[in-house]
Amino acid sequence: MRSLSTRSRLLGLAGLLVLALGPLGQAGAQNPAATPPAEPVLAADLREEIQHIPVTVSDLYGRQETRQIPITVFRPAGAGPHPLVILNHGRPTRDKRAQQGRQRYEHMARYLVAKGFAVMLPTRLGYWETYGDFDPEDSGACNAMRIEPMAKAASDQVLATLAYAQSQPDIDTSRWLVMGQSVGGLTAVATVARHPAGLVGGINFSGGTGGDPERRAGNPCGPAVLAKAWEAQAKEARVPMLWLYWANDLYWGEDNPRRWQQAWTAGGGLAEFHTLPASGKDGHNGMNADMDHWVPLVEAYLARLGFTRPGVPTVPPAQGQRRIDAVNEVPISESAREGFYRKFLAAPAPRAFAIGPSGNVGWATGDWAVGRALGFCQARKGQACKLYAVDDQVVWAP
Template identity: 65%
Template sequence: MKAIWTSASTLARLAAVLLLGLWGAGAGAQAQAPDEAAVLRDLREQTQFISVTVTDLYGKQQTRQIPVMIFRPAGDGPFPLVIMNHGRATAEKRSAQGRQRYEWLSRYLVGKGFAVLLPTRVGYADTYGDFDPEDTGSCQSRRPGPMAVAVADQVMATLAFAKTLPYVDTSRWLVMGQSAGGLTAVATVSRHPPGLVGAINFSGGSGGDPDGRPRNPCSPQQIESLWKEQARSATAPMLWLYWENDLYWGPDVPRRWHEAWTAGGGKAEFHTLAAAGQNGHGAVNFDMDHWVPYAEAFLAKLGFETPGVIARPPASSFAAVDEVDKVPVHAATREGHYRKFLASKLPRAYAIGPKGAAGTASGDWAIGRALGFCQRKGEPCKLYAVDNDVVWTP
């Protein structure tokens, strides 16, 4: 497959959201479209466009330009690669589905030393419209095979592009995905491409409707058949993570899908996590405290042992947590932003930078999100307080 890429500037988005680094979103915040947040300078965010050619269920072929978001660590690399793949909103919401950033997952992976490439597939955001290569037909007679080919084709085009980047090491790469992106990861593993060492499937599948058919996806047996067949050619190990209160699939269907995959010869470690939020389907974004330990163990087995969990510093003697006037930020930030931190529930964290940046978060992955909010514009930040302790030292 031929892949062509061109640069696309994203700097114009900065001004509209100048204050996003000052106050974090809640623990249930979902992945953001790139026009909803400033460029993540600390993750060296870029967006490139590549050309992909895909065929839909009805044999219609199209070539489109899709955006690929790139996040990477500091330094020249080369860094091992993760290609992360997004989900699929239900039909009535798909026109509003923008590019998915998966910021907290991306921050976790960059912290472990990975370069992360996140393609927005054909039929979403920039290419939403009259061509949908992920259409699988009617609910009772779905054909997910052509969709699986189309999504994996786009991963392979992204991989071809990654091979041109001097800071990416494609001799060791992983594919990951959430929802339809999880199906994308499974489809990619079935092709056993060179350099692929593992994959993570977050809540993967197809055919769910949390409003019209909660916990009762369309034709789940078709995914069983597809994945049993695809498993015959799969070699890379996988980690499959689902949540008990997934309103797309329910708790039982994913287990049958996993049984089909392993019956076909595929290798996959399967875990059902406890209920998270109102709908665990998107819990990759808001239940990191619980899924990250599984990912850490899985990735360590593959040789990626750099910790992705940010350690909690010990309490310091700099100040008591409620001594607002001691916080080394501007007075306005102390009185507004830091007092919001003090009013938030535990677990919570507050981070500050040397030039006045600040970030706070409570709930899931509080330390990581507080640092992320603080560092978005590129300023290096340190934790000031965690829960009821000041941990900062001058």
């Protein structure tokens, strides 16, 4: 069961998302600067767990530290060995780094696990529980940025995560990928530049650094500095990448990412580049809020690398004998029908409603509705759920 604060956080990420998982707990108003976010319940169906590993990194000023960082691990069912994705988070403003919580990207992880990947997501040093006196991703003043130290510190933590994965018998690190969003995308690029053993590809979602959507919308610090750094890093890159940006990215604007990709390829790197149409108020969050549009591009990219198992949930054919508005025929409790299914009926398409074997339900509207509905239904109990309705059609086949 999700608390109100957790539910609100998810809605904030997806914008149009509506969910129904059970009775809501009570939560009073809180000061986000003073109260850490509630720790989410582990997703049982993704075999989610938390591990801590040591990392040794240096900052812009040459200070070196060894600290423990948390890693969120998701695994597919079965003994494996499963190919690996190391997924990397972005860099919020200083006042939010302590409050951002353990990084999970659950919907993204759910898609990758459905494709058969184990997913490891390190919450890097300087964020959440390690926020404090040491920030290895400080790149200096806006007019005098240095990209290399922060890129090395971030990618060092990817390699430390890889070393931990190599100790796990159910994970195949002979074929793995690195992915990330925002500074996590920069981290993915920096990791590809170091061509570690077993790496076969990387995906950069809205990658970069120096953005400020409130004071410098579309005009980041040092875009030419980043271009120069990526051109230099590309000389050692070996694997093909996929770079995805959105037209209305308030951190970078529309033109800078294309220049960065041109610098990367000029240096010898390989990167298929796409600018996707505007998403929401700020396309910088497209990885989380625009899955319907980027998933086909990622499916095609991963298929070229040999990962052909589909990650898109299958929608069964419509059951013509069932009417979507026949509320009393939905095979769940009366309270769930009245509390959740009627809300689903009132929601706009795209929308989906899922049911689990013990009567648990999940529903969603908007982006990636089918995948989110199934995830909300089955995450906490770990039971596989089935779709009951998608858009205006009942697809339930008992």
